[in-house]
Amino acid sequence: MRPELKEYKFDTMLWSTFVAASKLKNGSEKEYRSMLPYIPYFNSTVDALLRLGEPGRLFIECIAKYFENYITARDRGFHNAVTTFCFSPSILYAMDVFPICLEVISVAQTFAYKRGTAEFLDYCNEVGYTETSCSSQRGTLGAFLAGLGADIDMILTNTPGVCDTNANAFAFAAAYLNKPFFSLDIPPVLVDPRTDEFQDSDFRALIIFLEKQTGRKLDRDRLRIVLDEVAKQEEIVAELEDLARIVPNPLPVAYNLMVYASRFLFSGMKECTAVLESMRRIGTDNADNGLSGLSGGVEKMRTFFCYIDHYTNSLKLWDFLDRNGICYQGNILSRSWANTAPHVKEYHTEAAAYSFDKTDLDSMIRTMADHNSRMPMIKSIRGPYDAPDMWLQDTLSLAKMYNADCIIYNGTPGCRNTWGMVKLLARDTEKAGIPTFIMYGDAFDDRVESWEASQDRLEEFFRVRRLMA
Helix, strand or coil, rough: HHHHHHHHHHHHHHHHHHHHHCCCCCCCHHHHHHHHHHHHCHHHHHHHHHHHCHHHHHHHHHHHHHHHHHHHCHHHHEEEECCCCCCHHHHHHCCCEEEEEEHHHHHHHHHHHHCCCCHHHHHHHHCCCCCCCCCHHHHHHHHHHCCCCCCCEEEECCCCCCCCHHHHHHHHHHHHCCCCCCCCCCCCCCHHHHHHHHHHHHHHHHHHHHHHHHCCCHHHHHHHHHHHHHHHHHHHHHHHHHHHCCCCCCCCCCCCHHHHHCCCCCCCCCCHHHHHHHHHCCCHHHHHHHCCCCCCCCEEEEECCCCCCCCCCHHHHHHHHHHCCCCECCCCCCCCECCHHHHHHHHCCCCHHHCCCCCCHHHHHHHHHHHHHCCCCCCCCCCCCCCCCCHHHHHHHHHHHHHCCEECCCCCCCCCCHHHHHHHHHHHHHHCCCCCEEECCCCCCCCCCCCHHHHHHHHHHHHHHHCCC
């Protein structure tokens, strides 16, 4: 690792970067344009988000607030916890624990810096962690292993059996940093009374662990407030998903990113709700006026990503889709699995969804456990890809509901669970009549395959399959 990277705390730098970015539009348009050259590798990302108006500004402010919360938690008498995007932060907020989501922070780095997370990725290998693991955690984990991040209190995950490379990253970090560690376990079957009983018991053990680490008991009233906010957020997400079914789709392509990132950061908190409400207002207004969310105003095709996105510098994936008139119909990260979600109602999969029960403390804990067990990956790839309520069924249902013209898979070389079955998935989606493309890059590391190479292959797929001229 270069010595200059060790001069400052990496997350404090990101906090300052996003705070400054959120204020760039406070002056005149001329002042704003004059400032952009001073952030040459971040200006495209900032400009793409701020062009979205209020939702983009709120989203940037949301990210800045997230860094502030966990970096200053100890100074304010609270705790923080390293965790994963598969783990809903809502229970943590209910107990005044501020989450540090490794994957989201890795994306923040790839959006802000030309160098991305490369040196932090490599540092993990230097201290003994395998290079075949997932780059989404390593991109941030390396900074913490090197002592370049905020002091952390504990480490939490919930991916054993679903994504072993994810689970191993957190287990390695806990051992290397000598931090308290708790892992929820995920049974391979989603809809089963024994699964419900196990997950409820496991989640209660998590609460006991958090109470021990923080010295605070779970407060019923505080939990209810957080759960009310989660319910409000899931209702808005359901409305956004319904809006995305309209032709033309009234939602800008970046909205899906903002939906899932906001929930990973602030599920159960008003910061997330504010972003979602702002997107809903603009999406509804566009729909009422028959407007497309694409900047060019003309919808040429629709695509559904069956896994994750490509997080290269400057939002290049979203820019590519927008420039080519391709509506982005979301991925498994942006989905809600509350029983109010449109796809749940459309395909009568209520048994695989969860509902909100706030009758008493026990019912609220069960609701939290159900919500957490429907997070991305945890919901769709815990079992065989073609089992009921798993990846294939979810992918086909969503692609058909959104009238997607094609399905795209993107992941990382460390996604061994999905790579072990993605060609079987593609075979079955092709049989269902939906052209399917497998990207071979790394969503978080451009060194595996540059975005330019990935873009060339995507364009070739669109031409060969006659999806675009």
